[in-house]
Amino acid sequence: MKYLSCSYLEHGIDFEHRRLTTCCFTCHSGGGRIDIADEYNGELVDWNKLFADKRKMREAHKKGNLTPNCIGCVFLEEKDWDDEDYINKLQFNYWVKCNSKCIYCYLENHKNKYEDMIPYNVVPVIQDLIDKKLLRSGGEISFGGGEPTIYPEFDDLINLFTKSGITNMRVHSSGIRFSPAIANALKERALNVVISIDSSSRAIYKKIKRVDCYDKVTENIKKYAQANPEGYSYVVSKYIIIPHVNDTIVEIENWIQQTRSFGSRWLALDIEDVWYKMNSANIPDYYLNLVNYVLNRAKDLDMKVELYDRARGLKQGLNLV
Numbered sequence: 001m002k003y004l005s006c007s008y009l010e011h012g013i014d015f016e017h018r019r020l021t022t023c024c025f026t027c028h029s030g031g032g033r034i035d036i037a038d039e040y041n042g043e044l045v046d047w048n049k050l051f052a053d054k055r056k057m058r059e060a061h062k063k064g065n066l067t068p069n070c071i072g073c074v075f076l077e078e079k080d081w082d083d084e085d086y087i088n089k090l091q092f093n094y095w096v097k098c099n100s101k102c103i104y105c106y107l108e109n110h111k112n113k114y115e116d117m118i119p120y121n122v123v124p125v126i127q128d129l130i131d132k133k134l135l136r137s138g139g140e141i142s143f144g145g146g147e148p149t150i151y152p153e154f155d156d157l158i159n160l161f162t163k164s165g166i167t168n169m170r171v172h173s174s175g176i177r178f179s180p181a182i183a184n185a186l187k188e189r190a191l192n193v194v195i196s197i198d199s200s201s202r203a204i205y206k207k208i209k210r211v212d213c214y215d216k217v218t219e220n221i222k223k224y225a226q227a228n229p230e231g232y233s234y235v236v237s238k239y240i241i242i243p244h245v246n247d248t249i250v251e252i253e254n255w256i257q258q259t260r261s262f263g264s265r266w267l268a269l270d271i272e273d274v275w276y277k278m279n280s281a282n283i284p285d286y287y288l289n290l291v292n293y294v295l296n297r298a299k300d301l302d303m304k305v306e307l308y309d310r311a312r313g314l315k316q317g318l319n320l321v
């Protein structure tokens with residue numbers, strides 16, 4: 001039967017700092033991130049219980065009773081969901097260290113909260129999921145939250161998924177460290193790497209990132225693009241629009257052109273979260289115009305563009321908070 005749900009609620013897990021949730025999305029009125037387990041520190045997961053909890057939510061949605069955290073979420077979709085128990089959406093957001101210091105980063109802005117957190121090792125949990133044949137391809141495996149490439153188990157995890165035939169990984173990376181596991185998975189067409197460069201010049205990059213690594217990052221984008229047989233298809237250059245810092249048409253146009261010159265033709269766009277939340281009731285039209293500018297330029301230049309949460313909400317006319 002048709003009912004409102006989303007692929008994360010149906011088949012997803014998000015590994016967060018000390019908790020497991022359905023997804024990592026929070027910028028809508030319901031608040032998102034439904035707890036599957038709090039006080040989680042890398043223990044093996046009781047899959048039967050997890051699927052029983054998901055079935056309970058599924059049944060409520062079938063009756064029209066939305067999980068309160070999902071209210072207002074852009075990922076809700078009315079369709080015939082498959083009613084099966086498996087996982088094909090995994091998000092890893094439990095890493096806390098990074099080699100960048102972005103001005104908009106929650107880790108940077110809540111240092112006291114995250115500084116002493118020791119990330120757990122999720123490799124045995126994923127191995128268990130694979131051994132029990134509960135992992136399917138066709139969804140998405142996404143890495144973010146801190147800089148994943150600087151953690152020792154990261155390469156193991158990527159290699160484990162690559163060997164298992166998973167072809168839909170997405171890694172959010174600062175791009176400062178070149179990862180051979182990412183390059184190998186790019187060769188296998190198993191992974192997209194998203195690097196939020198947010199600028200087209202060393203000066204603006206440094207202002208936003210507070211590290212002087214622009215040249216290193218641009219070199220790594222080029223190396224990743226070369227590692228992939230299709231070159232430009234799997235390396236995503238992301239731009240988070242930060243009002244009064246990098247929000248000019250000139251900087252954005254230069255970013256688009258530079259992305260092409262690095263060998264990538266895939267753009268991603270978002271708007272800075274804290275500013276967006278503070279101004280959500282009255283976002284100036286200028287920012288929707290910037291979103292439209294990137295969409296139009298991508299079309300002109302035969303590039304692909306993906307809108308992340310706030311940019312997507314703005315385009316869809318949703319009042320995200």
Ligand code: SF4
Pocket residue numbers: 005006007008009022023024025031032033034069070073074075076
């Ligand atoms: S509807 Fe939104 S908040 Fe709810 S599980 Fe899906 S992505 Fe998460």
Ligand code: SF4
Pocket residue numbers: 098099100101102104105106107108145146147173174
């Ligand atoms: S690269 Fe990501 S995790 Fe690192 S400081 Fe920037 S926003 Fe935070």
